Each structure stands twice: as structure tokens, then as C-alpha cells.
Amino acid sequence: MQQPEAIIVRLGEMTLKGRNRGRFEKRMREQIANLMKAHPQATVHEEYGRVYLVLNGEPYGPVAAGLNRIFGLYSYSPALMVTPELEEIRRRALEWMQAQEPAPRTFKVTANRANKAFPHTSQELGHLVGGYILRHADGKLKVDVHQPELELRVDIRQSEAFIFSESIPGTGGYPVGSNGRAMLMISGGIDSPVAGWLSMRRGLEIEGVHFHSYPYTSERAKQKVVDLTRKLAGYTPDRIVLHMVPFTEIQTRLNQSRTDSLLITLMRRSMFRITEKLAADRRAGAIVTGESLGQVASQTLPSMQVIQDGIRLPILRPLVMTDKTEIIKLSEAIETYDISILPYEDCCTLFVPKSPATSPSLKAVERLERSLDFLPELEREAVERTERLYIREREEDKFDEYF
Ligand code: ATP
Ligand code: MG
Numbered sequence: 001m002q003q004p005e006a007i008i009v010r011l012g013e014m015t016l017k018g019r020n021r022g023r024f025e026k027r028m029r030e031q032i033a034n035l036m037k038a039h040p041q042a043t044v045h046e047e048y049g050r051v052y053l054v055l056n057g058e059p060y061g062p063v064a065a066g067l068n069r070i071f072g073l074y075s076y077s078p079a080l081m082v083t084p085e086l087e088e089i090r091r092r093a094l095e096w097m098q099a100q101e102p103a104p105r106t107f108k109v110t111a112n113r114a115n116k117a118f119p120h121t122s123q124e125l126g127h128l129v130g131g132y133i134l135r136h137a138d139g140k141l142k143v144d145v146h147q148p149e150l151e152l153r154v155d156i157r158q159s160e161a162f163i164f165s166e167s168i169p170g171t172g173g174y175p176v177g178s179n180g181r182a183m184l185m186i187s188g189g190i191d192s193p194v195a196g197w198l199s200m201r202r203g204l205e206i207e208g209v210h211f212h213s214y215p216y217t218s219e220r221a222k223q224k225v226v227d228l229t230r231k232l233a234g235y236t237p238d239r240i241v242l243h244m245v246p247f248t249e250i251q252t253r254l255n256q257s258r259t260d261s262l263l264i265t266l267m268r269r270s271m272f273r274i275t276e277k278l279a280a281d282r283r284a285g286a287i288v289t290g291e292s293l294g295q296v297a298s299q300t301l302p303s304m305q306v307i308q309d310g311i312r313l314p315i316l317r318p319l320v321m322t323d324k325t326e327i328i329k330l331s332e333a334i335e336t337y338d339i340s341i342l343p344y345e346d347c348c349t350l351f352v353p354k355s356p357a358t359s360p361s362l363k364a365v366e367r368l369e370r371s372l373d374f375l376p377e378l379e380r381e382a383v384e385r386t387e388r389l390y391i392r393e394r395e396e397d398k399f400d401e402y403f
Contacts, residue, residue, distance in 0.1 A: 002099035004060045004078035006162060008155070009051040009067065012074055020178065027175035027237075028070055034237040035066035047157060048114060054081060064168075069235050071201045072178070073170035077153075084118055084161040089125075090132040093152060096163050097133055097141075106144035109133070111154040118156045129154060174203030176236040181205045182286040182316065183279045185271065186242075187346050188224045191290030191319055193336040194327050196232050198318035199288045206232070207282055208240060208391075209275045211247040221344035226391060231336050234393040243278055244387040247271075250378050251351065257372055261357040264298050265365055266372075268307045270379060276311055277383045285313065292319045292327065297356040306360045 009032065011025045032051060036044055039058040044051060053063065060078060067076050082092045097107065111125035120128060129152070130143060155162040184196040184206040196206050210225045222244065233240045254266055275287050291299045298307060308315055319327055331337040369375060 001078075001101065002080070002096060004080065004164075005055055006079045006081040007053040007055070007060070007063060007067070007076050008079055008162060008164060009053060009076045010074040010167075011049065011051065012072070024072055024175045024178050027177060028073055030237045031070045031175075032067075035063065035070070038066075039063060052157075052162075068171050070175075071171055071173035071203065071235065072175040075167040075169050077164040077167050079155075079162040079164035082161050082163060084115060084156050084159070086120065086125075086128060089154060089161055089163070090129055093129050093154065093163050094133050094136050096165070097137065097150070097152060100150060100165070103141075104148070104150035105140060106142050106148045107133070107150045107152055108143055108145050108148040109152045109154065111156070113156045115156050115158050125154060125156070171201065173201035176200050176203065177205040177238075179203030180286075181207065181282065181284045182288050183207050183209050183243075183275050183282070183284045184288045185275055185290070186210050186225055186228065187290070188221055188228065188340065188342075188344060189290065189346065190324075190331050190337065190340040191292060191295075191327055193228045193232060193290075193340065194330045194334065195288055195290040195318045197235065197330070197334050197336075199316065200232065200235050202318075204286075204288070205236070205238070206240065206288065207278075207284060208232075208242040209245060209278055210242065211245045211271055211274075213248040213251050214246065216248060216251075217345050220342075221346060224339060224342055224344055226389065227339050228336050229389075229391045230393060230395075231334065231339070233391050239390040239392045241282070242389040242391050244389060245274055245278075245382050246385050246387075247382060250375070250382060253374060253378065254372070255351040257368075259353075259368060261353050261355055262360055262365055262368060263351060263353045264356045265303065265306055265360045266369065268298055269310070269365070269369070270375065272308065272311050272315075274379055274382055276313055277379075278386065279313055281383075286316050287311070287313050288316045288318065290319055291317045292322055292324070295324070297358045300358045302359040303357070306362045306365055309362055 011028050012021050036042055041056040042058045043054045067073060080092050080096055082088050109126045109130040111122040113122045150165050152165050179202055182199055182204045184199065186192045186196060186208040199206055208229050212222055229240050229242050250270055251267060254263060259266055279287060293299060297303060331340060
């Protein structure tokens with residue numbers, strides 16, 4: 001492919017209708033501005049609802065990869081940027097055609113003239129450019145106005161013209177933050193970062209909640225969660241707040257109590273209660289987990305029911321119906337997989353009972369919890385001692401925001 005000189009970005013168009021459109025587009029503009037900070041030679045301007053990125057020598061690939069991380073973005077087109085003058089347009093349009101691989105057998109030219117001072121109408125321009133290409137191409141190229149293999153588009157703007165041929169669809173979803181905020185229970189595993197990514201794609205702003213049992217779990221296990229969160233931060237212009245909850249005391253005390261096969265159930269109920277408290281502090285409207293139906297003992301229907309009992313916020317489980325192989329594919333695509341498979345121990349794998357209950361009884365669990373009178377106080381303390389980290393995509397961008 002010929003090195004594009006500009007990228008035409010379409011923000012909302014059909015997907016974002018109604019009164020939220022302005023707000024959604026503002027979020028996407030912020031993300032574009034944030035992306036372009038890493039490409040200082042490039043310029044950004046907007047005309048008639050489209051954003052034009054003029055690369056000025058900045059490489060196309062990384063900018064396109066960045067655009068793929070902006071949820072809700074409608075589409076973008078790599079383009080050549082030329083002076084709005086007929087001979088120049090013809091010459092560069094031919095160059096663009098000849099650089100196409102594989103070479104198209106049929107084409108048509110569609111022109112669009114925002115600058116009415118340009119001396120040819122859109123239709124004339126289509127003929128003038130199309131005819132020129134036909135005369136200079138090898139004899140096999142034909143015009144097909146109905147189903148061309150390549151549609152060459154010429155867009156005449158105020159002070160420049162753009163030549164392009166493809167519209168690459170965005171990654172879909174809604175701009176981050178446009179659907180509210182949720183707490184993501186994030187472990188160091190494969191699933192929860194993917195669940196986080198899917199939530200962000202739906203427009204949720206997420207805050208991470210991680211339970212660690214330091215010193216039973218290592219500093220490196222914590223770092224792994226920070227690194228996973230940093231990957232997710234690549235999809236938002238903001239930082240991600242990561243709540244590090246000290247869980248050692250609760251876990252140890254539960255483990256010393258006679259909880260038998262209900263240990264995991266109790267631990268997970270405690271995690272949800274703590275997460276719900278943090279959610280209230282942070283005004284989050286939901287809890288997201290990486291649970292997938294049937295994956296482990298705590299993810300059977302009866303287990304999930306007992307574990308979530310008493311929690312009032314909606315619990316969103318984006319992966320509940322997803323196979324592990326599909327989850328792995330997604331985690332590879334968002335580049336969290338290699339971090340997730342690092343072998344540092346998670347707090348949940350510490351004191352696993354020999355046969356965790358797959359069908360715990362709510363009555364038995366509640367009775368047991370009533371006897372563990374230290375639990376409410378320890379949970380309150382865990383919330384109080386929770387450490388907050390602010391994670392950005394690039395470490396050097398970590399300027400200090402405190403609430
Ligand atoms: P994952 O790959 O996300 O670790 P998993 O298959 O290991 O998932 P579990 O360990 O049963 O599943 O955990 C289920 C969900 O509970 C996780 O996806 C995550 O949302 C949450 N969770 C588990 N451990 C922790 C933790 N230490 N801190 C925060 N959330 C956790
Ligand atoms: Mg896990």
C-alpha cells in the first residue's frame with residue numbers, strides 16, 4: 001500500500017443518533033487528541049463533521065491502530081492529500097490506483113465538492129479523473145458504475161483535496177463513559193481483563209477492584225494486575241482507577257474457621273460486599289466480573305445465586321456464555337493474554353478447599369456467616385485500607401490527580 005498522507009475520520013453518523021450525539025462525539029475527539037499527542041508532526045482539524053488527520057510524515061500504522069481503540073468511532077479512510085487543482089488530482093489519483101494490491105479490474109470515481117469555488121462540478125470531476133486513469137492504465141482496467149472492485153473517491157475541501165478508496169469500520173460499541181461507570185473485579189487471570197474490555201466497548205467507564213493477599217501473594221502478582229489495567233487504559237483518554245483491596249486478614253480468618261467446602265463461597269460473598277461498598281463510594285452503577293457459566297465450582301448457577309445474594313447492584317458478566325477458546329482469542333487480540341498467563345499466584349488459588357461446593361445452600365452459608373462475627377468489621381477495614389492507583393496507558397503520563 002502507498003503510504004497514506006492523511007486519514008479521514010467519521011465520528012458518529014448512523015450509530016449515534018439523538019441528543020447524546022454531541023456528548024459522544026466530544027469523547028471521541030478527546031480520544032483522538034490524546035492519540036495524536038504521540039504523533040506531534042501530525043495536525044488535526046474538523047470540517048463538516050469529519051476529522052482530518054494530516055500525517056506530515058507520521059507513520060500511518062500506529063495511528064490506525066490507535067483509531068481501532070476508540071469505541072463508537074464509525075469509520076476511517078487512509079487518504080492522499082493533494083492541492084485542489086485538476087492536474088494534480090489526476091496525477092495523484094492515478095498513482096493511488098496503481099499502488100493498489102491486488103490491482104482492481106473495475107473501478108469508478110466518485111467526487112464530492114465541499115468547495116464550490118472549485119471550477120468543475122462533482123460529476124465533471126468524476127469523468128475528468130476517471131478518463132485520465134483509463135487512458136494511463138493498462139488496457140485491462142474498466143469502469144463499472146454499479147459494482148466496481150474499487151471506488152476511488154475525491155473529496156475537494158477548502159484548501160486541499162483528498163483521494164481515498166476504502167472506509168475501514170471502527171471497532172464498534174459506544175464511546176467510553178457514555179453508559180456510566182462500573183466496578184470491574186479484576187484478578188490476574190485471562191477472563192476478567194477481557195470482561196473489562198467488553199464493558200468499555202459498551203461505553204462503560206470502569207474502575208478496577210483487585211483483592212490481594214500480600215504477603216502470601218507477591219508484589220509481582222499486584223504488578224501483573226497493574227499491567228493488565230494499563231492495557232485497558234489504552235482504550236480511554238482518562239486514567240483508570242484501580243482499587244487494591246487488602247484481603248489477607250479476611251482470607252486467613254475464613255480459612256481458620258470451620259468453613260469446609262464453603263470457603264470459596266464465603267470468600268466470594270465477602271469480595272462482592274466489599275466491591276459494592278467501593279461502588280457506592282465511587283458512584284458506580286454495576287459490578288462486572290469475568291465469570292463464565294460452568295467454568296469452575298463457583299460459577300455454577302446455584303453457586304452464582306448464593307454468591308450474589310444480598311448484592312443490590314446489577315452484576316454484569318460479559319463472558320457468561322463464552323467458551324474459553326473464544327475468551328483466549330479476545331485476550332490475544334487486546335494483548336492481555338501474555339500478561340495473564342504469567343505464573344504469579346492469585347489470592348483465590350491460595351486456600352482452595354479439596355472439594356469446593358458447586359451447589360451451596362444459602363441457609364447454611366448465612367448461618368455460618370452469622371457465626372463469623374469478625375467479618376463485618378474486617379470488611380469495613382478492608383474498604384478503609386484500600387489503596388487507590390491511577391493507571392494510564394503510558395507510564396510517563398501519570399500526572400497526579402487526587403480526589
Ligand atoms: P479470571 O481469569 O478472571 O481470573 P477465573 O476463571 O480464574 O477468572 P475465578 O477465579 O473463579 O475465575 O474468578 C471469577 C471472577 O471473580 C473473575 O473473573 C474476577 O472478576 C473475580 N475475581 C477473582 N479473583 C479476584 C481477585 N483476586 N480480585 C478481584 N476479582 C477477582
Ligand atoms: Mg482467577
